[in-house]
Each structure stands twice: as C-alpha cells, then as structure tokens.
Amino acid sequence: MYLRNCWYVAGWSRDYERSLKPQKLLGENVVFYRQADGTPVALEDACPHRKLPLSMGQLEGDTVVCGYHGLTFDGTGRCTDSPTQRGMTPRRAVVKSYPVADRYGLLWIWMGDPEQADRDEIFEIENYDNPAWGCTDGGVLSMECNYLWVVDNLLDPSHVAWVHVTSFAGAGTDDQPLTMDKTDRGVIVARWISGAEPSPYYKDLVRFEGACDRLQHYEMCFPAIALNKSIYTPVGTGGPGSEPVEKTYINISYNFMTPIDENTTQYIWFQHRNTDPHDAAISKKMNDGAIMAFHEDKVVLEAVHKGMAEMKTPNIDMGLDLGAKTFRMLLNRRIEAEQDQIAAAE
Numbered sequence: 001m002y003l004r005n006c007w008y009v010a011g012w013s014r015d016y017e018r019s020l021k022p023q024k025l026l027g028e029n030v031v032f033y034r035q036a037d038g039t040p041v042a043l044e045d046a047c048p049h050r051k052l053p054l055s056m057g058q059l060e061g062d063t064v065v066c067g068y069h070g071l072t073f074d075g076t077g078r079c080t081d082s083p084t085q086r087g088m089t090p091r092r093a094v095v096k097s098y099p100v101a102d103r104y105g106l107l108w109i110w111m112g113d114p115e116q117a118d119r120d121e122i123f124e125i126e127n128y129d130n131p132a133w134g135c136t137d138g139g140v141l142s143m144e145c146n147y148l149w150v151v152d153n154l155l156d157p158s159h160v161a162w163v164h165v166t167s168f169a170g171a172g173t174d175d176q177p178l179t180m181d182k183t184d185r186g187v188i189v190a191r192w193i194s195g196a197e198p199s200p201y202y203k204d205l206v207r208f209e210g211a212c213d214r215l216q217h218y219e220m221c222f223p224a225i226a227l228n229k230s231i232y233t234p235v236g237t238g239g240p241g242s243e244p245v246e247k248t249y250i251n252i253s254y255n256f257m258t259p260i261d262e263n264t265t266q267y268i269w270f271q272h273r274n275t276d277p278h279d280a281a282i283s284k285k286m287n288d289g290a291i292m293a294f295h296e297d298k299v300v301l302e303a304v305h306k307g308m309a310e311m312k313t314p315n316i317d318m319g320l321d322l323g324a325k326t327f328r329m330l331l332n333r334r335i336e337a338e339q340d341q342i343a344a345a346e
Contacts, residue, residue: 002026002259003223003335004112007122009256009268011140013102016040020064022055026111027261030098031055035062041075042109044096054095104128106256106268112338123225125254127272134277136287138270143298145305147224147257147265152324153297154226154255155189157216160199163300167293170199173216180323182330186221189323192239198232201289205282206232206249207275213238220327222334226255250274253290263305269294 010016010025010032021032022045029045031054045053047066057067063080065072071093072081079093099110099117104125110117127133143150153159160167161174172193181188193214198206206212215238217229231238233248244250251273258266271290276282308315317325 001335001339002111003331003338005110005116005338006112006223007101007108007110007117008223008258009225009266010042010100010107010109010258011266011268012138013040013105013107016107018059020055020057020059022053024260025109025266026259028111029053030109031064032100032107033059033064035075039075040100040102040107042098042100043073043075043077046095047071048090048093048095123221125272127274132274132277134273134275134279134283136271136283136290138268138287139291139294141267141294141298142260143265143267143301144263145265145301146262147259148328149301149304149308150257150265150267150297151220151224151226151327152321153301154228154257155187155218155220155323155327156320157189157191157218158320159300163296164201164293167201167289168199170196170214172196172214173199178320178323180326182326183219183221186219187323187327187330188217188219190215190217194238195235201286201293202230202232202249202251205251205273205275205286206247208234208247211235213242218323220323222331224257224259226253226257228253228255248274251286267294 008025010023016032016034018034023030023032030042031045032040032042034040043054043064045055047054047068049071050068052066052068054064054066057065063072063074070083071079073095074080077095077097079089082089082093099114101108101119101122103122108122157178158173161169176191176193178189178191195211196214198212212232213235215229215231219227221227230251231248233245237245251271253269253271256268260266269290271286
C-alpha cells in the first residue's frame with residue numbers, strides 16, 4: 001500500500017532522453033521517453049494486446065510502436081495506429097499515462113489519479129536558484145529494502161554515532177535529548193548540541209575555528225522526502241529560536257525515496273549549502289563523503305529489512321523511534337483516506 005496521489009521522484013532529469021527507459025515504481029512498470037520538444041512522457045510499460053513491454057518496441061517521432069504487432073501510442077496513451085487492422089482499432093487499445101514534470105533537475109511522476117495532479121504541489125526546494133548557495137551533484141542508489149526502513153533511518157539522528165563514525169558523528173549525537181514535532185507535511189526530529197566540536201564531515205567546511213553549537217534537524221515529508229538540515233554556528237549563537245549569524249554554516253541534504261516495490265527502494269539525494277557556490281572541489285568532497293555514508297546506511301538497512309522479515313522473536317521499539325512511528329501512523333492515515341476515496345468513487 002502506497003500513497004499515490006502525490007509526486008514522487010522518478011529520477012534525475014538528465015537521465016531521460018529520446019529513448020525508451022523502463023522503470024518499476026510503486027510496483028508498476030512504467031516506460032519514459034522525451035518527445036522531440038523535450039517534453040517528458042510516462043506510460044504503462046505494457047501494450048494492451050498481449051502486455052509486451054512497450055520498452056521492447058521503438059520510438060518513432062513522438063509515439064511508441066509495440067515490438068509485437070505495431071500498435072502505436074502517443075504521449076497520452078491513445079492508440080494512433082493499428083497496422084494489422086487499420087480503421088478498426090479496438091476501443092480499449094489505450095495505455096495508462098502518468099503526469100510528469102521536470103523541476104529542480106529531477107523528473108517527478110504522479111502515480112495516482114491524473115485529475116488530481118497539481119504541479120504546484122511538487123515539493124519546494126528553497127534557495128534552489130539562489131546564486132549564493134552551492135550544490136553537490138548528488139547521486140542515486142538502489143537499496144534492497146522497503147522504503148519505510150530508509151524513512152526510519154532518516155528520522156533517526158542518533159544512528160550517526162555508530163553507523164557514520166568518520167563522517168556525521170560527533171559529541172552529543174549518541175545521548176543528547178531529541179524533540180519531535182508533527183507538521184502539516186510530516187514530522188521533524190531535532191536537537192541542538194552546544195559547545196561541541198564539529199563532526200568530521202563538516203570540520204573543514206565551517207567558517208570558524210573551535211567548538212560550535214550544532215543543530216541536527218531531521219524532517220520527513222509525505223510521501224517520503226527527507227530534508228536533513230545541519231547548522232553549525234559559533235558557540236553561544238545557536239539554540240532553539242536562534243537566527244543565523246555571519247559565520248553560521250547551513251547544509252541541507254535533500255533525500256527522495258521512491259518505492260520500486262515492497263523490497264526495493266530508489267534513493268536519490270543532493271546537498272545544498274549556504275557557502276562556496278562555485279567551488280567544485282568542495283562540492284566533490286561533500287558528495288564523495290555523502291556517497292560513502294549512504295553506502296554505510298545501505299549495508300545496515302538491507303540487513304534490517306532481511307532481519308525483520310525473518311524474525312524469530314519479537315522486535316522492540318525505543319524512545320528514538322518516536323519520530324519514525326509517528327510518521328508511519330500519519331502516512332497510514334493518508335493512505336487509508338485515499339483508499340476510502342477510491343472505494344467511494346467505484
């Protein structure tokens with residue numbers, strides 16, 4: 001069960017060209033391509049005749065030709081040609097199409113009711129066009145685990161003390177108290193750590209010497225988009241309600257989880273910082289560090305997925321799981337409401 005009436009990230013816009021690209025998303029097989037003018041298209045990857053994947057056919061102009069009997073479909077999923085019986089195209093020769101949009105260098109897809117797709121609801125990335133902010137190239141990673149295990153991980157600031165010892169860990173990440181707040185778009189788990197040294201990942205990035213006040217802001221938004229904000233500011237200038245000062249360093253990690261199926265997740269990310277907008281060396285260093293850390297998460301989460309699926313004794317929850325459990329509860333409520341809406345319409 002997934003939340004479908006919302007925007008998911010299908011992939012990086014740069015990876016979709018004038019060719020057929022098959023993907024599985026939310027358990028559905030989809031084929032992507034771009035029309036001659038660059039407009040992205042997403043169709044069900046199955047010809048309605050014998051369900052041969054359309055991705056095994058060919059792109060002719062702005063249409064897809066099935067590789068079995070030549071049924072041809074346009075970007076809306078309408079059959080425009082049936083070579084074996086021209087003039088008698090079956091009325092049911094229609095392919096499901098999905099709303100898609102390019103934004104922030106990402107290709108977004110709406111997997112639910114097309115009539116409800118509103119591009120104004122695509123997740124906003126603040127300061128994306130701000131020339132004073134630097135951005136990493138980001139990456140994409142396939143994780144052999146359910147997407148909710150990745151969601152749990154990105155609502156858990158404490159795991160860095162053990163999983164990311166050489167990158168995101170640091171004093172206070174193992175035992176300082178956490179706060180949890182519900183928002184209209186999800187959940188925030190956060191804490192300020194005062195008077196500690198910067199973590200290894202940020203030590204050479206901050207613009208001041210010595211100890212700092214540090215914010216770990218872990219926010220999860222529906223359906224599964226994480227905004228993890230790290231703030232480093234000179235001692236005495238941080239804390240709840242504080243405003244950035246001249247030397248305050250802000251880095252936001254944007255993380256987009258799209259379920260491939262119940263056992264696999266596509267994980268896309270990039271970092272966005274309030275310094276060094278044109279420093280390619282810093283961007284590469286940050287990106288390399290993030291890739292290393294996310295592969296550390298991959299090893300752990302794939303083992304968690306397997307362990308939970310094969311458990312012989314009951315698992316337990318701890319206090320640090322409050323944010324993840326709350327987000328799952330809120331997400332389930334939305335999914336149930338969506339299913340009730342679908343049932344009422346049938």
